[in-house]
Amino acid sequence: MAFKPKSWPRKLRSTEWFGGTSRDHIYHRSWMKNQGLPDDLFDGxxxxxxxxxxxxxxxxxxxxxxxxxxxxxxxxxxxxxxxxxxxxxxxxxxxxxxxxxxxxxxxxxxxxxxxxxxxxxxxxxxxxxxxxxxxxxxxxxxxxxxxxxxxxxxxNGWFQGERVGSGTHLWKFSEAVKAGDMTQEEFLEAESAMSRxxxxxxxxxxxxxxxxxxxxxxxxxxxxxxxxxxxxxxxxxxxxxxxxxxxxxxxxxxxxxxxxxxxxxxxxxxxxxxxxxxxxxxxxxxxxxxxxxxxxxxxxxxxxxxxxxxxxxxxxxxxxxxxxxxxxxxxxxxxxxxxxxxxxxxxxxxxxxxxxxxxxxxxxxxxxxxxxxxxALTQEGGIAVVKGNLAPNGAVLKPSAATPSLLKHRGRAVVFEDIDDYKARINDDALDIDETCVMVLKNCGPRGYPGMSEVGNMGLPPKVLKKGITDMVRISDARMSGTAYGTVVLHTSPEAAAGGPLAVVQNGDMIELDVPNRKLHLDIPDAELASRLAAWLPSHEVPPSGYARLFHDHVQGADTGADFDFLAGCRGSDVPKDSH
CATH class of the missing domain: 3.40.50.2300 (Response regulator)
Known part of the structure; x- marks a missing residue:
């Protein structure tokens, strides 16, 4: 349809500042003119x-x-x-x-x-x-x-005859270094090709x-x-x-x-x-x-x-x-x-x-x-929304960036309580994990991180990468960069820091992901889940003051856009009273 414009000319909003001969109008125009602006710019x-x-x-x-x-x-x-x-x-x-x-x-x-x-x-x-x-x-x-x-x-970026995608190849090359397929020197050389x-x-x-x-x-x-x-x-x-x-x-x-x-x-x-x-x-x-x-x-x-x-x-x-x-x-x-x-x-x-x-x-x-x-790259692209007892309000996954064979998967949870816990343990060869496991990261949602960082595409442990494995199921309340890839379940809601079920997942729990049927299930009895949730206490640090405290206290869940609760709706363009 074509838009039907309103009648023109009509009184503009800016005339409340510039469109008259009162003291206030002169005040507004005269200060603007110190930038070398001619009179006729204020003619309506x-x-x-x-x-x-x-x-x-x-x-x-x-x-x-x-x-x-x-x-x-x-x-x-x-x-x-x-x-x-x-x-x-x-x-x-x-x-x-x-x-x-x-x-x-x-x-x-x-x-x-x-x-x-x-x-x-x-x-x-x-x-x-x-x-x-x-x-x-x-x-x-x-x-x-x-x-x-x-x-x-x-x-486009180019390195060694290959297109280099910003972000995407950062993750790819980083994993290749950990797997021993790329030297650190080559990684540093590729840096200049990423953003040219x-x-x-x-x-x-x-x-x-x-x-x-x-x-x-x-x-x-x-x-x-x-x-x-x-x-x-x-x-x-x-x-x-x-x-x-x-x-x-x-x-x-x-x-x-x-x-x-x-x-x-x-x-x-x-x-x-x-x-x-x-x-x-x-x-x-x-x-x-x-x-x-x-x-x-x-x-x-x-x-x-x-x-x-x-x-x-x-x-x-x-x-x-x-x-x-x-x-x-x-x-x-x-x-x-x-x-x-x-x-x-x-x-x-x-x-x-x-x-x-x-x-x-x-x-x-x-x-x-x-x-x-x-x-098409995939006939069923878009964003898949999965729900279940692990994500009552939903979580999201990008099928086009995932490994098809992992879109239906059941595996043992390997849990990281926060991003620091993940960084401290992921490179340890003693970590009890293999490619069939499900990596779970908590306390990285809007409140928990705070701010919901792009850490959901957790790098795989080196002991798995060295087998030639490049993808595993990963679940978190975090986001991931749009440049990233993998079978990554994100935005799990309610988040762990708000007492969502993700907060009480334990090492060894079995988790089922079924993207075709839009299911994300923590395989424990309902009574056990209820008992864990009843005993849960928050572990994330609450900011004491400043914008971080405002954010923590008013940010909504990822399932509704993580906006502040007091910002919903249109407040309009009414002009505040002139104080001059």
Whole structure:
């Protein structure tokens, strides 16, 4: 469907700051003019905020200053007044204890910065994993016209004639060193091949997955997700996004118009088709909570089940984002879903057009990168949601990155009480473990870590790796990087630190994983489980103060998006009272 714009011209929100001759209006304008701004920028044209997560401590976003300038060009051309401002930038590779701990903080920063300043619309400049959901969450809570432009992925890495996927090969090479198949010197040499241009991970990791989610949701212009960071067309996309946001303000096209139930269903199916990150589950659940869309883990299983994974990218496949772009990018995938009856074609996008109108002419230029359905990596991709007495509220697994023979498995639990316990024992040849066991990691969920770190893809013990084994069933309440792979059950909920059943698993317990039947079962009598839970006492450390305490006290479970309990819903854009 096409969006029906509101009447224009109309009074803009920014006029409450700039549009008059009172003392307060003069106050606001005069201070802005110390930057060398001419009078006619305050003549009633739309004021567009450029919400920028540029930071040298967030290397994936280190090139966003240049892209922001391109956005400004487009805004000026369309008759808008651009103003750039910084927000909290949660960088996955540098921020401790984990960037996920600060996603909600960043969203609060974004929300309050947008609401409290004289903006009529916002361009969200994102890249690294948590910057995309945090900015969309904050903008959705204010509900001013908003549009996403991502920084784009890095170029392919190459080492010894082999494609090197950022993250994916880090895990692969690390395991190869422990197995004795790669020297430490070779590992260090490969380091320089992993990140050879600006941009986000070049695999279908969380950053690329969330860029695809923004586009599939309709919050970014069609084709945005896959353009490499250093390709000139990335700058063109930023420029066009600047033009478009001015028109969106004139049309009064807001996130609530785009982020509908139908849009989320499209995104879930798209995530399955691209072999997207399990992290997308948490982020889309949280985003849906901000706009009041009823979305659950069961929806992820219903709409993501039996979706063929047709994008042949690491970690599920063999190519990288550069090839995905050359093959036609996400529009080809969305078109394929539409042709298969798996797309809500009328869902609105920020272009003002329907998602189908955006993609119906897309062409696939490489069918080894974007595969035909009958040659899919797996016919049952998507995110599998398993439940049972070990995960009453659910846990997730990515079948396209798992070993098929392990999707139905029963094994003896080898338990690690927390990540420190795992690190202390995993390399010990005396550890009683073999490839038939199930590795269990506790206290790494939202409260337990705190922040829910990406440690769920536990490295296998060297004694197993040396047998040539590369995968085992692993279960935790943690997350894993979207660049990682393996038969890894994640986000087990309720988490151990909240007294979930995971907290009382003991060494030697038998655990059954049955992904086809969506089952995760701790094989002990119900009475024994109830007795253990009744005797359980928390063992994780509760932060005494600061943001860490706020996080611990208010973060919700992974099954609902790990947002803060007081952030659900849209609080709108009403202007706080002027104190001057």
């Amino acid at each position: 044209r739309p004021v567009i905020g450029i919400c920028n997560t540029w930071s040298q401590l967030t290397p994936c976003n280190g090139h966003l200053r240049d892209l922001a300038e391109r956005v400004k060009h487009g805004i000026y051309e369309a008759g808008g007044f651009p103003v750039e401002f910084p927000v909290f930038s949660a960088g996955e590779s540098t921020l401790r204890p984990t960037a996920m701990m600060f996603r909600n903080l960043a969203s609060m920063d974004v929300e309050e910065a947008i609401r409290g300043t004289p903006l009529d619309g916002v361009v969200l400049m994102v890249g690294c994993d948590k910057t995309t959901p945090s900015l969309m969450m904050g903008a959705a809570s204010v509900n001013l016209p908003s549009i996403v432009v991502t920084g784009g992925p890095m170029l 241009s600006p941009g986000t991970c070049n695999t279908m990791g969380t950053a690329s997955s969330m860029a695809c989610m923004a586009e599939a949701l309709g919050m970014a212009l069609s084709g945005n997700a896959a353009i490499p960071a250093v390709d000139s067309r990335r700058r063109v996309m930023a420029h066009l996004t600047g033009r478009r946001i001015v028109e969106m303000v004139k049309e009064d096209l807001k996130p609530s118009d785009v982020l509908t139930r139908e849009a989320f269903e499209n995104a879930i199916r798209t995530n399955g088709a691209i072999g997207g990150s399990t992290n997308a589950v948490i982020h889309l659940l949280a985003l849906a909570g901000r706009v009041g869309v009823d979305l659950s883990l069961d929806d992820w299983d219903e709409f993501g089940r039996n979706i063929p994974t047709i994008v042949n990218l690491m970690p599920s496949g063999k190519y990288l984002m550069e090839e995905f772009f050359y093959a036609g990018g996400l529009p080809v995938v969305i078109k394929r879903l539409g042709e298969s009856g798996l797309l809500n074609r009328d869902a609105l996008t920020v272009s003002g057009k329907s998602v189908w109108d955006q993609v119906k002419e897309a062409r696939n230029w490489n069918e080894d990168v974007i595969l035909p359905v009958d040659k």
